[in-house]
Amino acid sequence: MSDASGRLPRSVRIGYGSGSVATGAFGTVPGLMLLPYLTDELGIAALWAGLIVFLPKAWDVVLNPIAGRISDRTVDPTGPRRPWLIRAGLMLAGAFALIFAAPDLGAQGLEAAWVLLFFVLAASAYAFFQVPYVAMPAEITSSYNERTRLMTARVAILAFTIMLAGASAPVIRDAVGGRAGYRVMGLVMAGLIVVGVVASWWGTRDAPIGAVSAGAGSLREQLRIVARARDFRLLLTTFVLQALATGCMLAGVDYLAGDVLDDRGAATILFVCFVGPALLLTPVWARWGERVGKRRGYVVASLVLAAGALLAVFAQSAPAAVVFAATALVGVGYAGCQVFPMAMLPDAAATDAARTGENRTGVYTGVWTAGETLGLALGPGLFAVVLALGGYVSSEGGSVAQPGSAQTAITLGFSVLPATLVLVSLWWLRRYSLDADAVARAEGAHVV
Template structure:
């Protein structure tokens, strides 16, 4: 192992803590909207009686457009030139638009047909996700450029990841709130009222990054084909399309970036793929089919994991400034592998409380992943600029998070098929076969362990160390004539 070279963060490269918090508000808004629309969609089934299959389609179909809209929004943001910058206008307007659309989405009129509700919500969801992309993609890109420092980027992403976790603490209460009889007459009315409250929060704090944060590259030069030209409008449009496709292809061919995407896909979706298995193993193996007691311990484990994620983010942020991002990824992912492995021994019918032991260790997986990866992508953007003379924060951010969303959708779908291969039969209740129980336990452990170990191998070949990032920065600043 080569000796690690450490560079201290210069005072001028530090982001004031209050600015980190303001950027973190964007993470809270981002996660709150994602959790809200995913958790509240159950109203269509329980409150309006819609077929669950149609509800599933409504949850999945609008996300397919992200493959197109996310990179396009990234390109638009990268190539915007305005007195307010490349990102801030979209963040400001996007927060307002997405808040309004979210409220309208849940004002579901009474007494309509299932077909009416399906098309109302489907069309509304497409509009919502367009507004969501308008806000989220520039916000992600803004974070990549707030500081040029290798370690300060990790501190920033640690703060935003920490703040974003709070959304997942409040989201599980949404179903309770919508059914709370003291406030609402029914669940549909509850969804309409809750959407207003969520929109107020989104609007109030979502615009703050646009108001208070300063872009470093708002006047950045680009090789935009039509910039400053007097070409006919049709040719300008064609040139921009060609430029978008070229930038998209360049991003997808950039090997260091593909390694980050692959590692993220493996760690995140290795977890998502077996997310439901943990509940099945706890209920049907540890508690012998007792769904009430099993669900209680599923809740205990989930709550403990969420609390520990906050601590993991702080630890990962700190240790990364000492040993670098790549080695921290090895450490955090390795600890999560240990946690997944311990499930084989700690999920014990004779000692049920032992099942809480792996939860803090498994929290290192996702807690470390979404602290380190955004920081590493910021380094990727610099490396790409050194080679291409263009900055593509928006394009890199949009493609990275689209890979995450695509993988999550695929993993959630594949998880059901994987469960079927175990031979699990809900009709058997507590009388599942020994083979089914064994395979559920095996998948619950091996799938995330294998995926995480492959991810460690992928990142072992990742080339941007702290020393290399420092050299890239020096070369860029010399070329720009800045310090």
């Protein structure tokens, strides 16, 4: 339970944040490893590989609002969200391990179908874990600033997980080698997901449970109401475009390391450079945001991220150290670009609940996570299109010298493309108006 000042116990903040171990592993590893697995291990053409990566995420776009609606109406002594954490989370881990466990079926089509099937199953389970998980902050605290503190713990753990999973997954693959390397990597990452699932389910057992009743009407009616929420719509558009940018960069890491920097081991260094600053600066972003406001903090963080991405355009000619520095600058901005929108989302959902007396938090977060999923899915797909346009040559486990056009495509897909997407997203963010005073007026309470 929260104390009189509105602060949640540290155990609840850390317990809630632990769920980011699961979301971080599933959000990072397929985006980093699945496209290279399909193009360089199974020999599938880049465009087809991009489609396989995209389709399960596109399915999630449809499923996430449904998952939110179902969790809104779940009746359980522990609240409407927590039961889904353990049920869906464990299913997610099992399906994830099987994505990279395709046996040698003797035909690329069958092997591609295996990956697609288990990726769809994993994405479905993820929807029923992620949507209730993201919905919880709007219900367990009514404090504008406490939601930022809650997101600080979550993003710090998320950053650590991205570094751990993103840096270790290529190392595990390369240490074992071949398909067996991908299988072992998949099992290890599935175990990491289990740790996050169980920790978040157990760690939130003492969290407050919201008492607002579920919204009436059909899912279509609920979605229509959410779509009319102006500030939520502006925030979502910004976040989706930035998720698309992040998806492009994640998909490009392995290609940038191996084909441009000519060092597969550089993928791990790139991830450390990306996440290391985020681990250190997430609390700094949060404290600064409390002084200047979440929207302004989000704008500045976005500009820093875009600047780092643009600097990486020199990857083909500059020393590797320049690329690593650019990636570190991206990491500085990325930390803020996670803290602020994740803290702004529950403001929008809770404001609606306070105004109407009905709980549409699950629908809000279902739409939000659907948008995020779409962006992260389109990112690798868009990067695959860039690869195809650059003449990238796929292979079945062997090393292939890529033409200069492919190296240029990799560099632009990792730098200029995501930077442009981030800068464009600010057109919508600048019109967002739900500040601390607006939230307080809507909820009928003083800001803590």
